[in-house]
Amino acid sequence: MEFNLHKNGMELVYRRPATLTETPMHYCPGCSHGVVHRLLMEVIEEMDIQAQTVGVAPVGCSVFAYNYMNVDMQGAAHGRATAVATGIKRMLPHRYVFSYQGDGDLAAIGTAETIHTVNRGENILIVFINNAIYGMTGGQMAPTTLLGMVTSTTPGGREASVMGHPLKITELVAQLPGAAFVTRQAVHTPNAVRKTKKTLRAALEYQRVQLGTCFVEVVSNCPSGWKMTPLEANEWMENNMFPVYPLGDLKVPSVRQL
Amino acid sequence: MQNPEQPRLMRGNEALAEAAIRAGLQGYFGYPITPQSEILEYLVAELPKRGGVVLQAESELAAINMVYGASGAGGRVMTSSSSPGISLMQEGLSYMASAELPCLVVNINRGGPGLGTIQPAQGDYFQATKGGGHGDYRLIVLAPSSVQEMADFVVEGFRLAEKYRNPAMILADGALGQMMEKVVLPPEGVLPKTEKPWATTGKPEWRERNIITSLFIQPEKMEEVNLRLQKKYHELQHEVRYETIGVEDAEVLIVAFGLTARIAQKAIELARAKDIRAGLIRPITLYPFPYQAIAHWAHTVFSVLVVELNAGQMVEDVRLAVNGRRPVTFKGRMGGIIITPEEILQEVEEQAEHYRLVRV
Numbered sequence: 001m002e003f004n005l006h007k008n009g010m011e012l013v014y015r016r017p018a019t020l021t022e023t024p025m026h027y028c029p030g031c032s033h034g035v036v037h038r039l040l041m042e043v044i045e046e047m048d049i050q051a052q053t054v055g056v057a058p059v060g061c062s063v064f065a066y067n068y069m070n071v072d073m074q075g076a077a078h079g080r081a082t083a084v085a086t087g088i089k090r091m092l093p094h095r096y097v098f099s100y101q102g103d104g105d106l107a108a109i110g111t112a113e114t115i116h117t118v119n120r121g122e123n124i125l126i127v128f129i130n131n132a133i134y135g136m137t138g139g140q141m142a143p144t145t146l147l148g149m150v151t152s153t154t155p156g157g158r159e160a161s162v163m164g165h166p167l168k169i170t171e172l173v174a175q176l177p178g179a180a181f182v183t184r185q186a187v188h189t190p191n192a193v194r195k196t197k198k199t200l201r202a203a204l205e206y207q208r209v210q211l212g213t214c215f216v217e218v219v220s221n222c223p224s225g226w227k228m229t230p231l232e233a234n235e236w237m238e239n240n241m242f243p244v245y246p247l248g249d250l251k252v253p254s255v256r257q258l
Numbered sequence: 259m260q261n262p263e264q265p266r267l268m269r270g271n272e273a274l275a276e277a278a279i280r281a282g283l284q285g286y287f288g289y290p291i292t293p294q295s296e297i298l299e300y301l302v303a304e305l306p307k308r309g310g311v312v313l314q315a316e317s318e319l320a321a322i323n324m325v326y327g328a329s330g331a332g333g334r335v336m337t338s339s340s341s342p343g344i345s346l347m348q349e350g351l352s353y354m355a356s357a358e359l360p361c362l363v364v365n366i367n368r369g370g371p372g373l374g375t376i377q378p379a380q381g382d383y384f385q386a387t388k389g390g391g392h393g394d395y396r397l398i399v400l401a402p403s404s405v406q407e408m409a410d411f412v413v414e415g416f417r418l419a420e421k422y423r424n425p426a427m428i429l430a431d432g433a434l435g436q437m438m439e440k441v442v443l444p445p446e447g448v449l450p451k452t453e454k455p456w457a458t459t460g461k462p463e464w465r466e467r468n469i470i471t472s473l474f475i476q477p478e479k480m481e482e483v484n485l486r487l488q489k490k491y492h493e494l495q496h497e498v499r500y501e502t503i504g505v506e507d508a509e510v511l512i513v514a515f516g517l518t519a520r521i522a523q524k525a526i527e528l529a530r531a532k533d534i535r536a537g538l539i540r541p542i543t544l545y546p547f548p549y550q551a552i553a554h555w556a557h558t559v560f561s562v563l564v565v566e567l568n569a570g571q572m573v574e575d576v577r578l579a580v581n582g583r584r585p586v587t588f589k590g591r592m593g594g595i596i597i598t599p600e601e602i603l604q605e606v607e608e609q610a611e612h613y614r615l616v617r618v
Contacts (some may be wrong), residue, residue: 052460054331057471066469072458074330075471077353080323083315087327087335088458090311091285095331095460113323116316 017045021070030230032220033061035187036129037068039197040098044071047204053096054088056081058110060102061135079110082117085124096207098125103144104134107169111143114169121178121212125203128170128215131222132241139225143167146244151225166244170217174250180212182251186219186242188234211253219245265442270408271435273443274364274428275300277409278336281416281449285311285335287324289343292376293432294366297338318343322350322363329359330470332457334416334449338364340432341382342373344390351425352391356472356483360419360452362412363397364428366435369594377594378432378517383571386429387545394484396491398426399544400499401515405439413444418497420452422490429544431567433517433596491546499542500551504530508537510609511559513552513576515541518565518597525602532603534610544572552579560613562586563605565597 016022019041027033044053050071057065059078066073076084081099089097106114106128117124133151134140140153144166148157158166174182181203185196196218203214219241221233228236268276275297278286286305288298298314305312311328315321321337328335339347344365354361367382369375386399398418400411411428419426461467474480501519504526505511514522519540529536539555541548556562562584564573573588580586589605591597 050460051462054458054460056327063473066467066471070461070467072461072468073470074327074458075357075469075473076326077323077349080319080326080350083320083323084327084330086313086320087285087287087324087329087333088331090313090324091328091331091333091335092459112316113320116320 017042019045019050019070021068023067025068026064027061028224030221030223030233032131032187032218033129035193036127036196036218036220037065039187039193040100040127040200041069043197043201043204047201049096049204052094053098054092056085056088056097056099058099058101058105060105062100062102062129063136065100079105079108080113081105081110082113082122082124082126086117086120086122089122089124093123096125096204098127100127101129102135103128103130103132103142107143107167111169114173115176118173118213118215119176119178121180123207123210123212125200125207125214125216127200128217129220130217130245131220131225132166133222133225135222135225143169146240168245170215170250173215178212179215179251180253180257181206181214183215183249184217184219184245184247186237186247188221188237206253211257217245219247263442265440267438268405268441269296269436269438270405270430271296271366272300273405273441274408274412276304277412277444278362279305279308279310280444280446281413282334282447282451283310283336284333285328286337287313287315287321287328287335288337288339289315289318289321291340291343293368293435294338294340294364296435297364318346319350322347325361326350326354326357326359329354329361330357330458332454332459334420336362336364338366340366340368341370341379344382344385348385348391351397352389352393352395353472354425355395355397355487356393357470358423359425359470360423361425362415362419362428363425364430367429367431369592375594376432378434378567378596379592379594380431380516380518380567381569381571381592382429383544383566383568386427387547387575395487396545398422398424398494398497399429400426401429401542401544402434403516403519403540405434405437405441408434409441409443413448416449422494424490429516431517432594495546497543498546498548500548501540501542502551502555503538503540504535505537505539505555505558508535508555508558509560509613510534510536510606511555511562512536512538512565512602512606513541513562513572514538514565515544515572518567521597521599522565522602524599525606528599528603529606532607534606536606541572547575549575549579552576553581556580556584559584561609563609564588565602566590567597568592
């Protein structure tokens with residue numbers, strides 16, 4: 001971001017991008033959503049594509065994403081965000097289209113849409129917030145909930161014999177030829193925040209040249225759902241989530257594609 | 259391309275698909291199901307050549323949500339399916355009605371419930387006319403009874419859907435979809451483009467962002483949205499359409515829609531040859547429903563006979579219209595069996611005999 005000289009002669013080092021509205025976010029203290037919203041909107045401002053961008057909000061904690069993101073947006077039915085995004089992109093192939101979804105929306109009720117959208121190689125960006133829990137409905141088990149993890153619907157911890165294993169949908173979609181760029185990031189440290197922003201920028205640049213579906217998972221915390229302080233949640237995430245959901249690129253475009 | 263004025267012989271599903279292209283269809287999203295797959299197949303072959311988008315979705319769930327997205331992006335869009343597939347689309351239609359997104363949905367009704375049969379039926383009347391999904395909403399429902407109307411009602415469906423920003427449905431059946439008849443297709447460009455300032459096409463600096471949603475978490479706001487929808491459905495009542503045949507001197511009034519109305523027409527001829535004066539009201543819009551017309555003409559007959567290819571669904575609306583002033587009887591066939599003119603004639607004869615006796 002460019003540094004501007006403020007009226008009082010002091011240097012402005014941090015400001016709200018014009019692509020974020022002034023509406024205060026409803027997210028819990030310490031939650032990753034606010035950071036990822038901001039990063040995505042910063043990238044859209046920096047690329048100067050606000051007028052060419054259409055977003056899709058899911059059902060889940062980020063159901064109100066359109067209250068904060070200052071771009072044209074549609075709210076989708078639970079799990080159907082990438083089908084809605086497909087409809088938008090097919091009508092407006094030269095617009096930047098993204099969906100922003102949680103783990104319940106994308107990897108449980110919306111699994112079929114997720115797989116088939118990526119398999120078609122829709123030229124959209126899918127932002128996937130994985131906090132291993134249903135936050136909005138009060139902390140129930142998600143498809144990505146870790147084994148042994150206590151939620152309101154796995155009070156004794158998730159057991160593989162009853163509820164199966166954490167679904168690594170990012171690894172699944174990385175197998176599909178339609179996926180151009182698949183990566184897993186986090187926003188728990190300044191360095192991680194910078195890296196996530198870089199991947200979001202790359203994903204939208206790839207969309208410009210129509211490489212296929214770009215899929216950015218952000219392993220996230222949920223202090224309220226996990227019943228931890230924000231700091232504890234970030235530590236728990238590093239110690240427990242990252243071993244199951246290791247950070248890094250799963251698939252990058254080949255030099256030939258670029 | 260043939261002169262649009264020239265009649266040609268076409269299958270119902272194909273006439274509908276071709277008429278949709280001429281009505282300016284920009285996007286079709288659908289999933290194969292008998293007996294309507296010809297619509298998808300025809301459009302896959304024709305629409306991309308003529309500037310539109312066709313996508314075979316992974317499910318009817320995905321298809322209706324692609325329609326949601328594409329309609330929200332400002333497109334003139336449609337989907338088609340048959341009964342089980344239409345059931346899967348109900349959630350999406352509820353969202354579209356709430357978000358006030360126009361689209362055209364074609365239901366080539368087959369016998370149910372469940373996976374049912376692939377033969378013609380009218381068992382989806384309740385689902386089509388009473389909302390179908392969750393919450394207080396209605397679809398605009400048109401019921402063609404010929405291949406010509408399969409083509410004409412596509413144009414009308416898009417026109418009404420865009421005028422009222424509400425999903426419209428063509429409720430036909432397997433027979434209308436599959437049969438071949440003479441049809442004069444509408445000319446290209448028959449329907450002008452509609453301005454859609456609410457569409458999500460990218461926010462320029464000069465306007466606020468457009469948001470398409472059906473989430474109104476504050477009860478007061480949600481009630482406001484409901485009141486707006488109800489006002490729209492009230493205004494829709496002016497769009498009611500129906501056809502009458504031989505009602506002026508009728509003793510027995512038949513009420514039937516779609517394919518059944520054509521069979522009833524034949525039964526009326528047979529009845530009149532036997533000196534029984536039967537007449538027909540054919541609701542063309544099933545929502546809005548022609549309550550007033552039915553109430554008016556029921557007043558002039560001895561009895562009302564409702565004929566449907568189901569266990570008795572529209573008959574409930576006819577009874578509401580007649581409001582107890584005349585007896586209303588019902589004859590239906592189910593399971594994909596098409597009723598014959600003779601079966602209807604027999605009912606008409608029984609009614610006539612009974613009420614002539616009563617009158618004496």
